[in-house]
Amino acid sequence: MIETAGDTLAGQQAEVHKVGSVRAVGTRAMLAELSGTQDVLALQALLLEHPLPGQEDVLAAAETVLVKADSPASARRIATLLLQLDLTAPVQRDGELVVIDTVYDGEDLAEVGKLTGLGTEGVIAAHSGQIWTVAFAGFAPGFGYMVGENQALEVPRRASPRTAVPAGAVALAGNYSAVYPRSSPGGWQLIGHTGAKMWDLDREQPALASPGHRVQFRAVRDSVTLAEEPAAVPSESHDVASGLRIVSPGMQSLIQDLGRHGHSALGVSAAGALDRASLRRANRLVGNAPSAAAIETVAGGLRVQAVRDQVLAVAGAPSELSIESPSDVDSEPVRRTVPMATPFALLDGETLSIGEPESGFRSYLAVRGGVDAMPVLGSRSTDTMSGLGPAPLAAGQLFASGGEAESGVVGDPELQPDFPGTGVTVLDVVPGPRADWFDAEALASFTGQDWDVKPQSNRVGMRLDGTPLQRSRTGELPSEGTVAGALQIPPEGLPVLFLADHPITGGYPVIAVVVDTQLDLAAQVPIGGKIRFRWAPAETTAPATTEHITPERKASN
Missing domain, CATH: 2.40.100.10 (Cyclophilin-like)
Incomplete structure (x- = not known):
């Protein structure tokens, strides 16, 4: 029996201290279910003091502990090891x-x-x-x-x-x-x-x-000053010797790298580029380190001007890239176009414009040396939910190019994958930790229909529209850790697909999780596009361990 989070610590100490069950959360995370707060604290302390092989992050919640792994193979090993841990004599952490x-x-x-x-x-x-x-x-x-x-x-x-x-x-x-x-x-x-x-x-x-x-x-009886509101780190706007000036930010342009990982215990999500492959490609083309900060922009409209000569590349959603040279008094501006996924020069004073995508949704502009913004917790990425990192870009801002170039030469032009349009994009999913909150009919409806991407979607999550799914279980789910790619089902029955800026915990059942290798594809589905979910082959999933029921098994019961 799983006790409520309100059980007293003293009452829980008399119980056998073992992990009750383990459920897979996607392919690289496991959710350990415990009997109450004392066991949650004990397991969290044990994993922080003695990390399991392949363990990347630990997130405690009301009655569960989420363990993120560096690979699906590590997740499978961690699932087995969690069930073997003895919590009867928990590690004592002398908390300050x-x-x-x-x-x-x-x-x-x-x-x-x-x-x-x-x-x-x-x-x-x-x-x-x-x-x-x-x-x-x-x-x-x-x-x-x-x-x-x-x-x-x-x-x-x-x-x-x-x-x-x-x-x-x-x-x-x-x-x-x-x-x-x-x-x-x-x-x-x-x-x-x-x-x-x-x-x-x-x-x-x-x-x-x-x-x-x-x-x-x-x-205290004396008045105290209210805590100040935390604010996003202001974007760089001072004069720099070499970099980029934002002429127009378009709909939304943000500075992103590969994210700030390992801070779940602080309530901080990873954030970072939604299409990681496109960010890496753009950086590779200009000779940067893969994790260098670049500009993520949606739906076109971004215009930047070079301050001194720069080497740029744009990867992601295919768009027209046009360059306008400054004009003399007696001449018209000179315009030229450059290809996607190819390094090119943007000379001092020239302006690059990124047009509306032909397909896909997000493009990534890399500058040789990377965008030199102030790092927060080891990352320059903007977290739109928590307000961490640089503020969204605005016209007139000036950014220096940094020191993230790791190659003396630029890369060769690269081929890009096909990007989704307004048609149907198929995403592979694995059963979520709470797939058993839905019966066979709801699970069939989940994969049997096309879901529309609603305009209310953002970097926190993609909101989907379609025929609502009905839960087979009543009651509320205590908040538990979750991951990017998780598909939560709120009471209204319409899925929300968590993206990089998602809250680290959630209180709605997760019916399925998009496999990690397809999160880049999911991030490129435009507003108004359609998504169909497909159960991934069993060999690509982390194990369905104790008390975890796959859709196939549930349907046959």
Whole structure:
């Protein structure tokens, strides 16, 4: 039996400490199911202290721990090893004690007093009189789910979530407490506020309280200054000797590299280029390192001007690339075109324009040396959900070319793959960890229809339209770790395909996961395009381990 996240730590300590079951999440991640918060903390601590072979990242949630692997083969080995781990004597991590000064003046303080029967003063005493432990990260960088030493403050979420909870709000929901690091919608019960900065990129460890830390809320009566809203790193705009000037950013142009991996415990997703192969190709053509920062742009319209002579290449969605030379007083501008996936010179003062794609959706502009933007947590990529990294590009901005060139020569022109148009794109998927929330009819409908890509799609997720899928199981799923490529099914029954900027945890069942090798293809499906999902051959999937039911097995039961 799986206990709820509200079970007390003391009650769970009497249980046998083993991983209950393991489910595959795509081809390179495994989801370990556990009996409660104590076992989640124990497994997380064990994996951080003694990583398994091939382990890349660990993400704890309410009743699960997600383990990401460096390959499908490693994922299969990790699945077996997880079931063998003994959590009876968990690794003890001496988490740092973080003291957070709190003014208990929240809008819901009186209501929480009624719900718990403690009254206002009793709530303050109960909240500040115990040590909280950060169990796992939440929906935003710096948001940590903290579990207390007892259940005295277990309260439901508000029936009607607020559209904006201020940064620094101290809140309760279920058996958890948390501090909102930035203004965002939320349904937690607000009991106070703090001036502590829960997320600060100027610190060596940006999160004030990360998983494993212990937290003491200290009641203060004097007013404290509200925490400042974290902001995206401003894009470079100062004068540079050599680089690119943005004449027009088009619909949306962002700086992207291969992403910031390994920070799930901080609530930070990987972000990075959605079409990784096209980014690597563009960098290869100009002689850059594969992970050099480039410009990702959608649907054409990007125009850039060279500051001194530059070597560029554009890969991804095939588009017309036109170059306009500056004109003299007595002459017309000189225009020429250059091919895709080929290095070319953009001379000082010349302007490159990327036209509307003939197919596909995203193009990648690489400059020799890479785009020299400020790195955040080891990456220059823009995370549109969390606000990390450079802000979206704007007209007039100037970027220096950096030092990411690793070859003395540029590359030869390359052939590109076919890119999807407005027709049907077939994507291979493997069963999701919650495929058993759907019956055979729903699973058949999932792969038996064409799904339309809605205009509301973005880098967080592609929203799909079609015949809604019905769950065969009622109730709510506790939030659990997820991956790019996951297909969540909200109550309305329409899938959302997570992309690189997705939240690291989700509370809707994942019916399937796009295989990692086809995420680049998925990212190129344009708005208005169609997607059909197809179950991948069994040999390409990670193992369906204990309590995981594949669609084929479920249909035959």
